[in-house]
Amino acid sequence: xxxxxxxxxxxxxxxxxxxxxxxxxxLPRESIxxxxxxxxxxxxxxxxATIEHFAAQIADFLLGQSVKMLIVACNTMAAVATxxxxxxxxxxxxxxxxxxxxxxTVAHPxxxxxxxxxxxxxxxxxxxxxxxxxxxxxxxxxxxACPLFVPLVEEGWLDHPVTRMTAQEYLRPVxxxxxxxxVLGCTHYPLLKPLLKDVVGPEVRLIDxxxxxxxLAAESLNAMGLASRRAGLPAYRFVVTDIPLRxxxxxERFLGRSLGxxxxxxx
Amino acid sequence: xxxxxxxxxxxxxxxxxxxxxxxxxxLPRESIxxxxxxxxxxxxxxxxATIEHFAAQIADFLLGQSVKMLIVACNTMAAVATxxxxxxxxxxxxxxxxxxxxxxTVAHPxxxxxxxxxxxxxxxxxxxxxxxxxxxxxxxxxxxACPLFVPLVEEGWLDHPVTRMTAQEYLRPVxxxxxxxxVLGCTHYPLLKPLLKDVVGPEVRLIDxxxxxxxLAAESLNAMGLASRRAGLPAYRFVVTDIPLRxxxxxERFLGRSLGxxxxxxx
Numbered sequence: 001x002x003x004x005x006x007x008x009x010x011x012x013x014x015x016x017x018x019x020x021x022x023x024x025x026x027l028p029r030e031s032i033x034x035x036x037x038x039x040x041x042x043x044x045x046x047x048x049a050t051i052e053h054f055a056a057q058i059a060d061f062l063l064g065q066s067v068k069m070l071i072v073a074c075n076t077m078a079a080v081a082t083x084x085x086x087x088x089x090x091x092x093x094x095x096x097x098x099x100x101x102x103x104x105t106v107a108h109p110x111x112x113x114x115x116x117x118x119x120x121x122x123x124x125x126x127x128x129x130x131x132x133x134x135x136x137x138x139x140x141x142x143x144x145a146c147p148l149f150v151p152l153v154e155e156g157w158l159d160h161p162v163t164r165m166t167a168q169e170y171l172r173p174v175x176x177x178x179x180x181x182x183v184l185g186c187t188h189y190p191l192l193k194p195l196l197k198d199v200v201g202p203e204v205r206l207i208d209x210x211x212x213x214x215x216l217a218a219e220s221l222n223a224m225g226l227a228s229r230r231a232g233l234p235a236y237r238f239v240v241t242d243i244p245l246r247x248x249x250x251x252e253r254f255l256g257r258s259l260g261x262x263x264x265x266x267x
Numbered sequence: 268x269x270x271x272x273x274x275x276x277x278x279x280x281x282x283x284x285x286x287x288x289x290x291x292x293x294l295p296r297e298s299i300x301x302x303x304x305x306x307x308x309x310x311x312x313x314x315x316a317t318i319e320h321f322a323a324q325i326a327d328f329l330l331g332q333s334v335k336m337l338i339v340a341c342n343t344m345a346a347v348a349t350x351x352x353x354x355x356x357x358x359x360x361x362x363x364x365x366x367x368x369x370x371x372t373v374a375h376p377x378x379x380x381x382x383x384x385x386x387x388x389x390x391x392x393x394x395x396x397x398x399x400x401x402x403x404x405x406x407x408x409x410x411x412a413c414p415l416f417v418p419l420v421e422e423g424w425l426d427h428p429v430t431r432m433t434a435q436e437y438l439r440p441v442x443x444x445x446x447x448x449x450v451l452g453c454t455h456y457p458l459l460k461p462l463l464k465d466v467v468g469p470e471v472r473l474i475d476x477x478x479x480x481x482x483l484a485a486e487s488l489n490a491m492g493l494a495s496r497r498a499g500l501p502a503y504r505f506v507v508t509d510i511p512l513r514x515x516x517x518x519e520r521f522l523g524r525s526l527g528x529x530x531x532x533x534x
Binding site: 038039040041045046047050147148150151152154155157161162165166169242243 | 305306307308312313314317414415417418419421422424428429432433436509510
């Protein structure tokens with residue numbers, strides 16, 4: 001397979017752009033097609049059947065763009081729809097943020113008890129705990145849904161007293177369990193890292209699933225001989241199902257750079 | 268037309284159940300078909316073209332249920348898609364939460380300056396200010412988007428310090444304008460009434476668009492000779508596009524009573 005084909009990254013909205021940002025930094029030669037389902041975001045409050053249906057549609061779209069790898073950047077889809085996506089992808093490798101986060105967390109020697117935070121659907125799926133326990137059955141995992149973090153990030157209240165008070169309330173039960181690691185199980189949460197670091201204190205290591213996903217993608221591409229060897233600049237495409245008010249502003253906050261032209265597909 | 272036909276009420280999700288609740292209290296003989304687009308909620312962050320498309324689909328569905336009146340319970344749809352809905356409805360009367368809120372606000376003799384709060388799409392559409400100015404060009408209107416109120420209500424933090432702090436921050440600029448009325452321009456906001464009353468103080472009258480919509484519906488049905496004369500119990504149907512986690516709990520909080528059986532349609 002041609003290593004110069006793009007990587008397909010997908011998410012329910014803009015959050016997955018934190019994964020794209022980490023991929024651009026870790027794999028600067030790779031071309032990327034990003035798909036964000038902004039007309040139907042957020043997935044975290046929808047039923048499993050609906051999320052599976054949407055995930056299959058998006059996977060088919062990206063496979064139609066001749067991608068060499070699929071990255072499920074949406075924790076909610078990774079939690080409940082990876083089987084559906086893998087079945088669509090066939091021989092194309094699929095990696096996801098939950099697998100990447102679980103691997104990175106368990107690999108750390110001083111991980112201690114493991115806290116996991118995410119949307120209600122991600123947490124109720126128990127996907128992080130299951131994947132972590134599949135890697136190490138002795139791991140202690142404490143999970144907490146944080147439904148207000150996504151709207152707080154989208155409001156831009158990244159360092160706001162309301163966000164701090166909300167984080168203190170959500171994290172109180174997890175912090176009572178003497179954890180050593182906290183997995184940020186939602187692509188919006190890396191933007192809250194400085195505030196969360198303050199709230200959890202210096203003893204707790206934050207696991208950023210955007211960074212761990214880029215790392216796992218790099219390892220997988222190398223292992224499969226699929227890394228790009230191109231000398232020129234990579235191509236980036238951003239495809240969404242809706243371009244709502246403030247999309248450009250919010251998207252660029254996640255990506256950490258200009259988005260350029262955004263394409264809209266109509267379903 | 269048969270007055271025993273149901274009223275069709277629609278919303279992007281569960282919020283419109285506050286309007287249904289007010290209708291049940293004000294018009295206890297009327298049957299109601301409620302449609303909530305829970306698979307695609309929230310609309311408040313989507314583009315106008317997408318909202319118009321969704322609104323037309325829902326209007327067609329309810330017109331297919333032989334409703335005698337359409338009530339647009341979603342402020343976002345009322346703000347940007349009423350023309351599309353009226354064109355679909357033809358001779359069937361259409362009333363909406365913004366029209367009802369604007370009429371009730373302007374009608375009050377001591378209204379003073381008028382504050383309006385809502386989702387970003389509702390506020391940016393300027394629909395409340397336009398409808399209020401059409402009724403009284405001398406009205407002073409001060410608008411403020413409150414994007415975190417919907418997630419805070421859905422989290423159930425109706426009387427929480429985080430919600431209070433958020434309300435104080437959002438309302439500060441509006442309260443600086445010496446207002447006499449505050450229009451709750453989103454169907455989620457009636458659940459925050461006690462907290463908002465505290466934050467705005469006793470001098471400011473809260474206009475609850477669920478209550479004003481039920482009042483306008485009653486007046487319109489009477490004026491058109493369309494009120495139900497049935498002696499038996501009315502029928503209530505609740506149709507949604509997705510039944511997510513916690514739907515029943517959240518829905519019943521809005522409705523103030525049991526939802527009974529909820530039907531799901533697949534699009």
